[in-house]
Amino acid sequence: MATKPLKLADFEGDWTLTRRILQKDAPAARFEGTARWLPDGDGMAYHESGTLTLVGQPPMQGERRYRWHEDLTVWFEDGRFFHQVPGQGGATGHWCDPDLYRVQYRFGRWPDFETVWRVTGPRKNYAMISNFIRLDA
Structure with missing residues (x-):
């Protein structure tokens, strides 16, 4: 876990x-790309984009967008609540x-971190392990 609670600006x-x-x-499938958090009004816009590779299929482009608020709540683009990120991980x-979406935020190697979703x-029955490595540290 992070030694002190993370704030939105940390991302x-x-x-x-x-x-x-x-x-x-x-x-198994693999996604490789980038994630970006940028200030946008009362929080930050999150955008990820990259290439999804599935066995036996041609690679395809994919992307996701969310809104993050100061209290580390995450919202879908259409304004629906998604979840709240624990500031110290967890x-x-x-x-x-x-469907039930459970996630662990692992901030122990901050500024790099990992999320593990179990759906x-x-x-549905899958795990999605994402590793984020800061480019502009």
Whole structure:
């Protein structure tokens, strides 16, 4: 865990992002790209983009966007609440009926960090491990 609680400003900047997606009963996938937190009004805009590689498929481009607020709450682009990041690292989650999204934020090697999502539901069963390495440290 981080030695002191992180603030939103601690995330600002550019990061290398690598992600492994481990699905039950399916080949693993990999995402490689960048993540960026930029000030935007009352918080920061988060944008990740890169290449998703699935076994047996041509690589494809992918991206995600969220809004982060000062209290480390994360919101979908359409304004719906997603989850709140624990400032010192740790567990949190999101229920999206009928699926449960649980995440661990691991800040022990700050300014680099890792998130581990475990998603379960009637048709979902995977882990998504993302590593963020600061580019502008």
